Amino acid sequence: RNRRGNRxxxxxxxxxxxxxxxxxxxWCRGRNSLFFTDIVSGTxxxxxxxxxxxxxxxxxxxxxxxxxxxxxxxxxAAVDGSLKALYPETGAIRTLCPFPMPEGVRFNDGKxxxxxxxxxxxxxxxxxxxxxxxxxxxxxxxxxxxxEDIRPxxxxxxxxxxxxxxxxxxxxxxxxxxxxxxxxxxxxxxRTEERAVYAYRYHKDRHLIQCPVKAVDLSQEQGVPDGMxxxxxxxxxxxxxxxxxxxxxRVRRKAGGGGSTGCQCFVLYLWxxxxxxxxxxxxxxxxxxxxxx
Numbered sequence: 001r002n003r004r005g006n007r008x009x010x011x012x013x014x015x016x017x018x019x020x021x022x023x024x025x026x027w028c029r030g031r032n033s034l035f036f037t038d039i040v041s042g043t044x045x046x047x048x049x050x051x052x053x054x055x056x057x058x059x060x061x062x063x064x065x066x067x068x069x070x071x072x073x074x075x076x077a078a079v080d081g082s083l084k085a086l087y088p089e090t091g092a093i094r095t096l097c098p099f100p101m102p103e104g105v106r107f108n109d110g111k112x113x114x115x116x117x118x119x120x121x122x123x124x125x126x127x128x129x130x131x132x133x134x135x136x137x138x139x140x141x142x143x144x145x146x147x148e149d150i151r152p153x154x155x156x157x158x159x160x161x162x163x164x165x166x167x168x169x170x171x172x173x174x175x176x177x178x179x180x181x182x183x184x185x186x187x188x189x190x191r192t193e194e195r196a197v198y199a200y201r202y203h204k205d206r207h208l209i210q211c212p213v214k215a216v217d218l219s220q221e222q223g224v225p226d227g228m229x230x231x232x233x234x235x236x237x238x239x240x241x242x243x244x245x246x247x248x249x250r251v252r253r254k255a256g257g258g259g260s261t262g263c264q265c266f267v268l269y270l271w272x273x274x275x276x277x278x279x280x281x282x283x284x285x286x287x288x289x290x291x292x293x
Contacts, residue, residue, distance in 0.1 A: 014047065014049065014052070015047060015054060018038070018045070018054070019038030019041060019043065019045070020038060020040050020041060021038060021039040021040045022036060022037070022038050022039075022045075023036065023037055023039055023064075023065070023109065023226075023227065024036050024037040024039075024064070024065040024066055024109065024110075025227075026066050026067065026068070026075075028046075028068070028075075030072045030073070031046070031048070031088070032048070032049070032050065033046050033047060033048040033049070034046070034047045034049070035047075035066055035075060035088075036066075037063045037064070037065065037066055037077070038063075039062055039063060039064060039106070039107075039108075040062065041058070042058060042059060042060035042061045042062055042063045042079065042080075043056050043057065043058050043059070043063065044056065044057050044059055044063060044066060044075070044077060044086055046088060055088075057086060057088070057091055057093070059077060059079055059084060059086060059093050060077075060079035060080045060084070061079075061080050062079070062080055062106040062107060062125070063077050063078065063079045063080075063107070064078040064079075064106060064107025064108050064109065064110060064120060064121075064122075065077070065078050065107060065108070065109055065110035065111070065120060066078075066086075067110065067111065067112045067118060068112070069085055073087055073088065073089050074086070074087060075087075075088065076096070076118070078099070078107040078110055078118070078120050079107070080101070080106070080107075081098060081099050081101040082095050082096070082097065082098050082099055083095075083096045083097050083099060083118070083159065083163070084096060096163065097159075097163030098163075099157075099159070099165055100165055101122065102122075102153055104124055104125050104126070104153065105122050105123065105124055105125065105153050105154060106122065106123065106124075106125050107120055107121070107122055108120075108121040108122060108123045108154070108174065108175060108176065109121050109175065109176045109177055109178070109190075109226075109227065110178075111178045113158070113180060113187075113207065114180055114182050114204055115204060115207045116161060117158050117159060117160055117161070117207050118158070118159040119156065119157070119158055119159075119168070119178055120156075120157050120159065121154065121155070121156050121157070121172065121174075121175025121176065122153075122154045122155055122157065122175070123152075123153075123154035123172070123173065123174050123175065124152065124153050124154060124173075151170075151171040152171050152172055152173040152193075154171075154172045154173055154174065154175060155167050155168075155169055155170045155171065155172050155175065156168045156169040156172060156175045156189065158207060160207075168208070168209055169189075169209070169212075172191060172193075173191075173192075173193035174191070174192035174193045175189065175190070175191065175192075176189075176190035176191070176192045176225065176226050176227065176228070177189070177190040177197075177225070177226060177227040177228025177229070177238065177239070178190070178228065179228055179229060179230040179236060180202060180230070181202075181230065181234060182202070182204055185201060185202050185203070185204065186199050186200065186201070186202055187199070187200040187201075187202040187209045188200075188215065188228065188230070188236060189212075190225045190226065190227075190228050190238065192224050192225055192226060192241075194214075194219075195217070195218045195219045195221070195224055195225060196214050196215075196216060196217055196218060196219070196225070197214075197215050197216035197218070197225065197228065197236065197238065197249070198212045198213065198214055198215060199212070199213050199214075199215035200212050200213075216236065216238070216249045218238070218240070221240060222240065222242075223240035223241050223242040224240065224241050224242065225238045225239070225240060225241070226238075226239045226240065226241040227239040235249065236249045
């Protein structure tokens with residue numbers, strides 16, 4: 001444990017510095033490999049642990065997230081103003097459907113929901129900068145929007161199997177990680193600019209979210225919340241950007257609370273580095289509030 005009482009986890013570096021804004025990890029069972037994106041270079045990477053091999057495909061200007069496709073050899077990517085299918089075996093790329101992307105906005109994090117819909121966030125391309133201390137000046141940017149009476153251009157969207165995109169939550173600055181507790185009917189969503197996780201009522205039959213409530217306040221933590229996942233015990237694991245922390249939260253909410261999702265996490269892949277993102281893997285514990293690399 002470190003001086004703040006947080007348990008240290010062993011981390012192994014798999015790959016050195018790679019990309020600039022590396023996000024969106026997705027494990028592919030069929031290929032026993034990890035796919036991820038470098039958002040600002042519009043590139044999808046594949047890391048094959050057994051071979052310690054990495055390959056990549058340049059598919060656009062900005063690529064926000066990737067999710068599994070309908071076929072084993074198909075990966076769906078949110079790229080620029082459309083959704084595209086990538087076929088790693090051949091390197092072929094196919095445009096599936098357009099997306100109503102406003103000018104100056106790009107895709108950010110996204111995941112497939114329980115009903116097969118793609119939930120994806122968007123944010124302004126001219127995102128927040130880091131100050132001299134390495135901390136993201138997100139609060140100043142949010143205050144600027146309020147002072148100028150300008151709403152953020154980003155939002156949270158739901159894309160159906162037919163390619164139809166609907167805005168589930170407008171006017172978000174930096175929408176990020178997502179998780180579902182289907183048994184309790186709760187959808188969790190990271191709002192990075194507020195340093196918080198919000199809980200929504202999730203209607204699985206209609207694939208709708210309603211009544212957001214701040215469930216986890218991370219304003220006093222080091223770094224800012226980014227990606228997120230839920231384990232089978234209903235704990236939220238939140239990656240804290242900049243500081244290289246994992247924050248484990250046991251969520252309690254009157255409308256439900258954390259529950260089992262049936263998911264298991266044996267190895268967790270993270271990016272961390274001062275000169276640029278480097279890929280690490282760790283084996284998380286089952287208890288504790290924050291885990292540090």
